[in-house]
Amino acid sequence: MKRIWQMMSALCLSLLLCGQVWAQHDGPYVGVYLGMNSLVTAESRDDQGSFNLEYDPALQGSVVLGWDFKPRNSVGEGRVEVEYARRSNQLNEAEFLEGKVKGDGNLTVDSLLLSSYGVYRTPSRWTPYFGVGLGAARITADALQVSGQPLANDDAIVFAYQLGVGVDFALTSYLSLDLGYRFFNTTRPRLTEANGSKFHTEYLSNSAILGLRMGF
Template sequence: MIRRLALPLGVLCLTLFAAPALAGEEGPYIGAHFGALLLDEAENTGRGDSFHLDFDPGTLYGGAFGYDLGENHPRIGRGRVELEVSSGQSDLKEAHFLDGKVDAEGDISALSFMLNTVGESRNDSAWTPFIGFGFGYALVSLNNARASGQPLADDEDGVFAWQALAGISLAMHRLVNLDFAYRYFSAVEPELKDATGETFESEYSSHRLSLGLRVGF
């Protein structure tokens, strides 16, 4: 699907590259994004031996409701404040134990609710770089995880989460923007139970690349 979108998006970007800047207007907006995520290896530590989990590349999608400050608040700066909901999922690839590495099955997902603040550097072109920071809540779920066909864990935990983001926006209209963004997302130490009922402390951090659309109203 991403390959099919690459050519028309490329043509659109080249067409609009030389377009004059379209100043952002103050007011609310809604947005949606989708993309890919790469999970860092997760170290899991409990009463017994620790083990590590590796994951395949996953998918990401989400939406946001926010407010664009426009050009009318110089003391605050140029940017946006938004509430974001997103969901990411990755399949398990391998599990590493002290006695070796084995194939793993199942998946891990994170449903997050974040409050983001985004600063923008507006200029005379249609492109606007931005950086931001967000914090909130994430429900991390390890779903039907198995190692060498044996049950490993099937549990979830809600924890504090934060993210740092950066990217660039392309103005298509005074109220419509395409966002190309990178997010580093981390859910802080979810505690899960393994198949025997023992609790272990896990990790969840990911690198997220996304394409988004924002529409003001």
């Protein structure tokens, strides 16, 4: 992991030295992203009260298929894309009335979002952007355990949205590097506990991502 970050940092530093105006791509593109995500402590609630679930940070990956708008077109500066992403985080601890206990199992989220990004054109290769995406997510509690005892093994489909900010660096007219941040949130999934009762939990993720987009 450390080696990957070192390579990415070196690549970014070299790109900082580039400054000439670059022709903007327009038309279809595909992209692939890799990043780290961290979940906010998830406040959960069932008919006995509330409890908190804390997850470990984890890798996430996504692929996108989109369309770059032609610069200065009537729709606006930016792009639209469909993004499939997958995040899977291991349950680290669960906090109840009596205190924290060890957790286990994974919470996995597969999301499909339609996103729109507005860009801020600069004379250089660097293009900052900001965007929002809406869609659905399937949240899977994969053998979640508390103190070695089963908590939940269930899934639910919920509404999801994402806000993103970042900067593109044009490697060529058709190839660009994307360094960004994503705020991902869903409505509260309702999952079934091992004893049959239901609980709601929250899902809120902060992610740092690095991706490569290729136009054609």
